[in-house]
Amino acid sequence: MIDGTTSFGAPGLVDLQTNGVGAVAFWTADPDGWRAAGATLLTSGVATYLPTLPSGPLDAYDAALDRAIEARDDAAARRLPQIAGVHLEGPFLGDAPGAHPTELLRPMDVDWLLARVERHPDLIRLVTLAPEADPTFDGIRALRDAGVVRSERRGTWIHYALEGSVLGALGALIADLAPARISSEASAPRKKAS
Numbered sequence: 485m486i487d488g489t490t491s492f493g494a495p496g497l498v499d500l501q502t503n504g505v506g507a508v509a510f511w512t513a514d515p516d517g518w519r520a521a522g523a524t525l526l527t528s529g530v531a532t533y534l535p536t537l538p539s540g541p542l543d544a545y546d547a548a549l550d551r552a553i554e555a556r557d558d559a560a561a562r563r564l565p566q567i568a569g570v571h572l573e574g575p576f577l578g579d580a581p582g583a584h585p586t587e588l589l590r591p592m593d594v595d596w597l598l599a600r601v602e603r604h605p606d607l608i609r610l611v612t613l614a615p616e617a618d619p620t621f622d623g624i625r626a627l628r629d630a631g632v633v634r635s636e637r638r639g640t641w642i643h644y645a646l647e648g649s650v651l652g653a654l655g656a657l658i659a660d661l662a663p664a665r666i667s668s669e670a671s672a673p674r675k676k677a678s
Contacts, residue, residue: 515554534609540575549604552570569609574612
């Protein structure tokens, strides 16, 4: 509770995987679709999210990522949930495609992935990468070298995590959302009824 009566503050949720909302698919959404999805996410408590792009034709990703950049800027101007970046969920999913069309899945293409990271700096924040699609770990090494992830060897295991600068960017977006905006009227002390 902020003033002990009617106003309260609560942290917003961070959604790391959402392919869309209702009839809006982020892969093809136009600006109105992005705004409608953001408004719906806001009503469910989401303050920050990573729109997820599932497997698609390789030559279609740049247009989808460009639309995500436009949506990110628009969301910030409209006080909609912040787009902290994009989650590429495919097309490097190997033998466990789930709902992804198998004809769109492929082995790791490091050059393609790095070209997307370079063309869309500060946008790609999460990549789903199946080990069988990247058996030599070239993709994960490329993401590490590009500064998207960091790695740490622990015995025979290598642990990968988002790079600190990426985490810092996500943290800054979340921090910008707090503290909750409270009107001076709502936070003023209440007068007792006589």
